[in-house]
Amino acid sequence: MSAHHPAAPVGGKLLNLPVLVCGVLVAAMAAILFVRFLFGLGAVTNLNDGYPWGIWVVVDVIIGSAFACGGFSVAMLVYIFNRGHYHPLIRPALLASLFGYTLAGVGVLFDLGRWWNFWHILWPTYANPNSVMFEVAVCISAYITVMWIEFSPVFMEQWGLKVQKQKLEKVLFFFIALGTLLPMMHQSSLGTMLVVMGPQVNPLWQTPIVPLLYLLSAVTIGYGVVLFESCVAASAYRREIEMHLLEPLAKVMLGLLGVFLVVRIADLVLRGALGHALSPSLEAFFFWLEIGCFVMPFVLIGRTAARRNPARLFLAGVAIMLGGILMRINGFLIGYDTGLGVDHGWNYFPSVPEMLVTIGMFAAEVLAYIIITRRFPVLPREGTAH
Amino acid sequence: MTTRRDFLRGCLAGGAAAAAAVVPEAACARDTLQRPPEGLGLLYDATLCVGCQACVAACKRANENPAELTTMDELWDAPLDTSGHTFNLIKMYRNGTMETKDSELNGFSFMKTSCMHCADPSCVSACPVSAMIKDPVTGVVGYDPDACIGCRYCVAACPFGIPKYQYDSPTGKIGKCELCRHRHKDGHYSACAEVCPTGATLFGRTEDLLAEAKRRLALKPGDWTTIPRGRLRHAQEKVLAGGEDGKGQKHRHGWRDEPDQSYQAQVGNYLQHVYGETEYGGTQVLKLSAVNFQKVGMPDLPPKSSAATSETIQHTLYGGMIMPIAVLAGLTWVAKRNVVPEADEKKEGQS
Numbered sequence: 055m056s057a058h059h060p061a062a063p064v065g066g067k068l069l070n071l072p073v074l075v076c077g078v079l080v081a082a083m084a085a086i087l088f089v090r091f092l093f094g095l096g097a098v099t100n101l102n103d104g105y106p107w108g109i110w111v112v113v114d115v116i117i118g119s120a121f122a123c124g125g126f127s128v129a130m131l132v133y134i135f136n137r138g139h140y141h142p143l144i145r146p147a148l149l150a151s152l153f154g155y156t157l158a159g160v161g162v163l164f165d166l167g168r169w170w171n172f173w174h175i176l177w178p179t180y181a182n183p184n185s186v187m188f189e190v191a192v193c194i195s196a197y198i199t200v201m202w203i204e205f206s207p208v209f210m211e212q213w214g215l216k217v218q219k220q221k222l223e224k225v226l227f228f229f230i231a232l233g234t235l236l237p238m239m240h241q242s243s244l245g246t247m248l249v250v251m252g253p254q255v256n257p258l259w260q261t262p263i264v265p266l267l268y269l270l271s272a273v274t275i276g277y278g279v280v281l282f283e284s285c286v287a288a289s290a291y292r293r294e295i296e297m298h299l300l301e302p303l304a305k306v307m308l309g310l311l312g313v314f315l316v317v318r319i320a321d322l323v324l325r326g327a328l329g330h331a332l333s334p335s336l337e338a339f340f341f342w343l344e345i346g347c348f349v350m351p352f353v354l355i356g357r358t359a360a361r362r363n364p365a366r367l368f369l370a371g372v373a374i375m376l377g378g379i380l381m382r383i384n385g386f387l388i389g390y391d392t393g394l395g396v397d398h399g400w401n402y403f404p405s406v407p408e409m410l411v412t413i414g415m416f417a418a419e420v421l422a423y424i425i426i427t428r429r430f431p432v433l434p435r436e437g438t439a440h
Numbered sequence: 441m442t443t444r445r446d447f448l449r450g451c452l453a454g455g456a457a458a459a460a461a462v463v464p465e466a467a468c469a470r471d472t473l474q475r476p477p478e479g480l481g482l483l484y485d486a487t488l489c490v491g492c493q494a495c496v497a498a499c500k501r502a503n504e505n506p507a508e509l510t511t512m513d514e515l516w517d518a519p520l521d522t523s524g525h526t527f528n529l530i531k532m533y534r535n536g537t538m539e540t541k542d543s544e545l546n547g548f549s550f551m552k553t554s555c556m557h558c559a560d561p562s563c564v565s566a567c568p569v570s571a572m573i574k575d576p577v578t579g580v581v582g583y584d585p586d587a588c589i590g591c592r593y594c595v596a597a598c599p600f601g602i603p604k605y606q607y608d609s610p611t612g613k614i615g616k617c618e619l620c621r622h623r624h625k626d627g628h629y630s631a632c633a634e635v636c637p638t639g640a641t642l643f644g645r646t647e648d649l650l651a652e653a654k655r656r657l658a659l660k661p662g663d664w665t666t667i668p669r670g671r672l673r674h675a676q677e678k679v680l681a682g683g684e685d686g687k688g689q690k691h692r693h694g695w696r697d698e699p700d701q702s703y704q705a706q707v708g709n710y711l712q713h714v715y716g717e718t719e720y721g722g723t724q725v726l727k728l729s730a731v732n733f734q735k736v737g738m739p740d741l742p743p744k745s746s747a748a749t750s751e752t753i754q755h756t757l758y759g760g761m762i763m764p765i766a767v768l769a770g771l772t773w774v775a776k777r778n779v780v781p782e783a784d785e786k787k788e789g790q791s
Contacts, residue, residue, distance in 0.1 A: 167613075187566065
């Protein structure tokens with residue numbers, strides 16, 4: 055196995071424009087949440103009984119956690135498929151995952167109508183093992199804990215806890231295995247959450263194999279996010295892009311994306327649901343938009359020469375992330391209809407405060423990412439990553 | 441060194457989870473649940489309903505729900521739909537000139553909107569904290585606000601759009617019909633059926649209600665027949681009235697004594713369909729109508745419940761945690777070979 059490239063803090067000032075902008079957005083979120091907890095969900099959101107789940111669930115939690123699959127996707131490649139040369143990508147990816155999931159966990163609390171009872175979900179006397187959400191909640195809680203353990207060597211390195219770090223590293227393989235299993239479980243179950251909603255979900259997104267589709271797409275999105283993040287981090291910190299890693303990673307991503315698309319389309323054809331995609335409806339339009347985003351990477355970086363172009367890699371990563379966003383919004387919001395074709399007149403579009411909270415969550419993530427990468431050894435040391 | 445064998449081994453471990461998703465359903469299939477034999481419910485006959493909304497007012501009072509003042513003058517309870525504060529509504533279908541009652545063309549019809557008390561409820565399957573529970577004897581789908589975390593998965597899951605959340609409160613609860621189970625101990629039954637002047641809403645055991653519904657469907661439209669009001673008595677009730685043996689019987693005889701309120705009415709021009717007999721595995725609230733059920737707002741549902749599909753998937757993947765533990769064992773084995781502590785690695789040198 056090739057040697058691991060050492061990671062190092064980026065350094066530099068903490069107080070700059072991006073940090074300030076993120077800080078203001080986080081403050082705005084805090085103010086809105088104050089109103090929400092004082093007066094209830096109706097005071098700040100456009101949620102209603104036809105659309106009981108809005109962007110705080112679908113974007114902050116379901117999409118947020120899918121975007122946080124970078125750590126899991128890369129760790130799987132490095133440790134399970136033994137592709138050691140991708141190792142420099144692990145720490146930054148794991149950091150983003152850590153924040154993505156931790157914030158998704160916190161974000162759930164904002165949306166819970168009876169949040170002071172949240173601990174019931176982990177308390178055995180209240181457990182309902184038949185509930186898909188129960189499985190998701192337990193699994194995500196466990197995964198957040200496992201990720202902090204996986205990431206803790208970074209803090210130990212910085213604070214000089216050599217003995218503890220050595221001890222942890224001896225058993226780290228188990229946490230890495232657990233950290234691969236848990237996302238497989240809950241990322242697939244996030245899709246299974248649609249199943250109990252039955253015919254209220256458009257057949258384009260309601261299928262018994264939805265757990266497989268959500269799992270495959272989550273891993274693919276994980277690689278897409280790594281492409282996106284690596285390009286953004288390189289440009290923001292004026293570092294060289296790790297092209298020698300990203301180019302083969304993009305190839306892996308394309309392969310997986312191909313498998314996903316074959317399963318997705320074959321399922322639609324076998325269930326006879328493809329007809330819904332041909333009707334002149336909003337659902338059909340968004341379906342094709344989703345498929346378009348998933349096909350786009352093949353156009354952008356299908357050829358080897360194209361994969362050597364960082365701009366194209368970045369765009370391919372963005373396209374996959376957009377596809378993932380659309381697939382989840384389509385299933386849970388656009389393709390969801392209380393009353394199954396009986397028009398009860400329910401509509402939902404997020405309110406401005408609702409959107410500000412979601413934006414604030416992502417700002418908090420970026421803020422934490424900047425602070426940690428500048429002060430802790432996460433990104434590969436400049437100059438050695440070749 | 442990365443060998444092809446390492447890669448294949450990884451594929452094996454990683455692919456196990458994916459393979460799990462396509463394991464034959466039969467392995468852990470969870471069939472659609474059926475109604476409990478002593479299950480309680482309602483029979484709503486749209487052809488008997490006159491749309492007086494007495495049941496709506498009675499439901500409000502029985503559940504101590506506040507009025508919803510949606511009109512400009514804010515003088516009267518005018519809920520726009522069932523909500524966290526309104527568990528029962530009579531809705532109206534209208535077409536063309538609205539001349540004839542119970543006619544799809546140029547007519548109108550009423551329809552009751554309240555919990556159907558499914559045999560296999562989606563809300564119960566969805567709830568992560570067992571706050572929605574189906575009573576094993578009465579089959580009433582009840583809600584426990586002290587357990588509820590307010591995630592509203594039940595609201596999203598129900599195909600009838602019944603559980604609703606109180607968005608206007610910082611401590612909002614889920615609101616839904618619980619068949620007035622809190623009044624049963626005093627011998628009272630569902631308030632909507634108690635006050636219904638025409639017997640359009642009838643309370644009873646679902647078994648008996650289903651038989652009554654089928655009796656009506658078998659009659660000739662326009663003929664005169666006896667229509668019970670309030671609570672439908674079980675055929676053997678009078679015979680059994682003396683003895684207090686058996687749980688179910690005791691329950692049946694726990695109801696208040698009422699005079700016979702039945703009357704003569706004309707048989708409606710029914711569609712030959714008892715809504716709720718088979719929908720989603722059956723519901724304990726049954727409905728009769730002369731107008732197409734989808735047109736009066738009732739969804740077209742298959743006989744298989746979504747709860748059964750969802751739980752079959754979950755139990756196939758996680759039954760006894762066998763699959764996750766097997767995958768974890770595989771992953772741990774592979775990870776142990778591939779994860780080299782950095783200290784050891786330095787000793788090995790830059791190979």
